[in-house]
Amino acid sequence: MTADEAVQTFLGWMATERRASPLTVEAYRSDLARFLGFMAEHLNGLPDMAGLAKISLRDMRAWLAQEQARAATAKVRKTTPDRAARTRSRRVSAVRSFFRYLARRHGVENPAVGLLATPRTKKPLPRPLSKEDAKAVPEDIASLAHTDMARQRDGALFLLLYGCGLRISEALNLNVADLTLMKASGVLRIKGKGNKERLVPVLPQVQQVLEGWKKHHPSPLPDEPLFPGVRGGRLQPGIAQKAMREWRGLAGLPDHVTPHALRHSFATHLMEGGADLRVIQELLGHASLSTTQRYTLADEARLLDVWNRAHPRAQGNQHSQEG
Structure with missing residues (x-):
């Protein structure tokens, strides 16, 4: 050979x-x-x-x-x-x-x-959207779709990405049958990297939107993709990414605003709300806690940036205050 x-x-x-x-x-x-x-x-x-x-x-x-x-x-x-x-x-x-x-x-x-030594690299810190932008994504992107089916589908897809912190591939691999478990128990069974499965709780608002989308689904049979393309078959990630590129261009947002940024936003906003890192690790399906800890570093970097922009001393403002 x-x-x-x-x-x-x-x-x-x-x-x-x-x-x-x-x-x-x-x-x-x-x-x-x-x-x-x-x-x-x-x-x-x-x-x-x-x-x-x-x-x-x-x-x-x-x-x-x-x-x-x-x-x-x-x-x-x-x-x-x-x-x-x-x-x-x-x-x-x-x-x-x-x-x-x-x-x-x-x-x-x-x-x-x-x-052989592996070249050292710096892992980029997650760059989430603001809470306001993240909440606006599903409705705003849906409004750009050209058909009623695509509007309903995109609204449900992007709400799911932010509401459950899924990778785009994980969301697009779901089938209509997966909604049966969600309806019964309030969770989705997600197949992540390496075919590892995890259970992700679904917020009532997200459940409601997904159930509403099922009513507009062109072929809601159990083995059909939950998110189909306009020609049938499973929706391709590139289509969802393109929709978000168009939206972020209209919204004047930077290039790092991608479907994956909604996953970062999910984790960051949970952490800011006081969620335990171990819980976030399980929800994201991270094999190592060190991967999840990047969100702590990202939050520290954000706080330092706010401090540098807001604190009088950081701005070089040397005037004294009375009192």
Whole structure:
């Protein structure tokens, strides 16, 4: 088996057994092509399976050095240094996953991969909408739809995203049958990353809107998508993202206002209301509490910004006050 053939079998395994998203599979395909392309030039020929086991830590560091050198032109490409570091980190992850697969499925062991350091990156802090903007999203976006069905659908979809803190993929994977559980118990069964399931409580207002949407659903059979497209079938995430882009343009809001920002808004507004971080972690389906703790950092950053803008000393206002 050649290295290229090994990559193809690995990507097939990722898609079928690991159920990785098509975007992840394509990103790994590109990352591994860059890695093997460098090694082919660096080692004077594309390594075979035995050669993959012999790639040294020095060889891998040379590959990362080239990736970093390419990232030095980030200003020309208008790519931020931290974004470039995140890309390199993903490429290291792709290479590690590939070699783990080779070890488990083909007996190709390369201990150097485990010694390769991952580029350090700064995780961006969540940027939520204000409470006023978040509450306005469902109705405002629905008003931009061209058909009555799309208006009802979009209003229910965006209210669900903010009301339950769902990822757009989680909401669009729901079927009409999922409303039966909601009606009986007030919760939705959500299938998140890695096919992990969680139960998310649904506010009465959101339940009411979803039940109202079901009455306008073009084909409310149990196995039908809860949110269909105008031509039938499951609504594509790009359509929902486009609707929000149009709305934020009219509302004069920045580019970070996306459907995912409603998930950030859900978590941030719960935290501001005094919700426990562990509860928010469960509602969001985060595997690690450290991921949820980013909302604490985001709130601290917001408070510091308010302080810097509002406090007389922070503004350089040195006048004394009487009293």
